[in-house]
Amino acid sequence: MIDANAYIGEWPFRRLNHAAPDALLRKMDALDIEKTVVSRLENVFYKDMMVGNRELHRIVQAHPDRLVPAYTINSAMPCWEQDLKRCLDEYGMRNLRIHPNYHQFTLLEPHTTRVMDASLEAYAQYHLLTRNALALLERAQADDLVVLLTLALEDSRWHHWHVKVPPVTTTDAVEGICTFPDVRFLVCTGRYAHITDIWRRAYKTDNLYFDVSRVQGPVDDIEQLCAQVGADHLLFGTNCPIFYPESAKLSIEHAEISDREKELMLSTNAQRLFAL
C-alpha cells in the first residue's frame, strides 16, 4: 500500500498526531503502508521553502525505502527558480508540491476568459501572480515532474479567525491542468464533487489523477468515482497528519468494488505515477 499524499511536520493551530517522522513511520507500520509520498507541512506557511525542503531531504534520506519526497515550491517568491534548481540538482527532485491558495498564485493564464460569478469573486485576490505560476508549471513539464496540486488542507470554515484561506477553485485547477496536458497532475484533497467536476471539465486527460483523502461521502463515494472517473485515475492518499489516515484506507477497503480496482488505488497507480 502506498500513501500518495501526506506530510511531515507541525501545524500552527493545533497539536497533530503523527507529525514527527518516527510517529508517521509507526502509523504506516500499523496500517500496512509500505511507502508514503511526503511534503514538509511547515512549508504551507514558511516563506523560505528551502528551510522545509532541506529538512524534508534530510528526513527522507534516513528512510529512502519508506518516504518519497514531494518538494514544495512557491512561485510567488523571488528567485523561486533557484529553489527549484537546488531541489532538482541537489535533492534529485521528481515530485513538486504546490499550494496555489496558501501561496497566493493561480494556475490561470492572464487572458483566460472565465465567468466571474459571485462565488468566484471571493477568490479574485489569488489571481495575482499568474505569470510565475505558469512558469513553474512549464518547468514541471520540462523536468517531467509529478505535480501534487493541493486544493485545501482542511475545511476552510474551521480556519483561524485571522488566517482564512479559501480552497483552490476547481476552475483554477481545470485551467491549469488543461494548459499543461503533458504534465502529470495529482490533485490532492478534492471532495467527491470537486473530483467529478474537474474530471468532467478537464477533458479526461490521461495525465490526471486524484487522491481520495478528502472523499468522505456520500455513502457510495468510492464506487461512484470508480464508475465515473475510473480506478486507474484514483490513488490512496491520507492527507496525514491533518486527517486520520484510516479514513481513506477504510473507505477503499470497504468499498463495493473489485479487488483489482482496490489494488490499483492502493498501490499500482502510485507505483506507476511515482515510478516506485
Next chain:
Amino acid sequence: MIIDVHSHVKNDHEITVSLRKARRHGIILCINVLNAFDNYPPTLPTPEFISACNDLTFNVASGNTDCVIPMWYLNPYHPQEMQAELLRRVKAWDGHQGVKLWTGIKANDPRTDGILRLCAEHKLPVLQHTYMAVTGNMPGETNPFDMRETGLRHPDVPFFFGHSGSDMEYGAKAAQGVPNLFMDIGGGDATNGYTETLVEHAGAGRVVYGSDLNAPRSFMSQLAKVYGAAISDEEKDLILWRNAYGIFSRQNVAWSQFDRHREGAAD
C-alpha cells in the same frame, strides 16, 4: 454493534445502499429524512413539508426495523404544529425513536421550549445541528454557545450535539459541565485529533458516533474518527454504541429486533 445517531436519506438509491452497507457493518441507523423530494431542504420547511419527510422516515423505519431508529424531523419555527406532529409520530411508533430539529431557528429560541418539554416527557433524544464557521453561520444556525444554553435550560433532554459544533474545540469546551450534551462526531472531515479532543474535555461517556450519512458523508470516513483515535478500546466502545444504547434504553423498549447487530457485524 454500532449505533449511528446521525444519518440521512432522501431517495431510493440512498436508502438501498445505506441500508445494505449498514447491515453489512452491523450499524443501527438513526435515520432522518430532511427532504423527501430529493434535493436540499428549504430554509423554513412548512408543516406539510415536514410531515411528508416524516412519512418517508416512517416508511423506511417500519420496513427495516432490524436496523433503523426513526428521528422525527421538526422545524421549531412552527411550534404548535410541530408539537402536534411529534405527538402524532410518537403515538404511531412503538420502538426506539428520537427527534431531529431543523435549523430554522436556534435551539435556544424560546419557540423550541414546548417541543423540548415533550421530548423530555417521552424520553426522546434530540439531534441538534450545530456549527461554528469562521466564514459565518447560516441564519438560525445553532452555534456551540447556543447549544450549551439549550442543554442547561432543558437538563432532562439528552441532546446529540450535532457535529460537536463542527469546530471541535468550540464544541468540546461548550459541553463542559452540561451532562445531557452528547458530542456527535458526525460530519466534517476526518480531522486528526477530533475525537481525542472531545474525549479529553467531555469524557468518552459523552461522545457518540454519528456519520451525517449522505449529507454528504460516508460511514467509513466518520468511523475513522473512532478507529483512528488514540483512545482505549473501552472508550471506542462507548462512542460506537454504549452511550447511545444507554440513552435509547431510557425509553424502556425492547432491543430484540436489533439482535443481529448486538451479536456482531458480518464483517
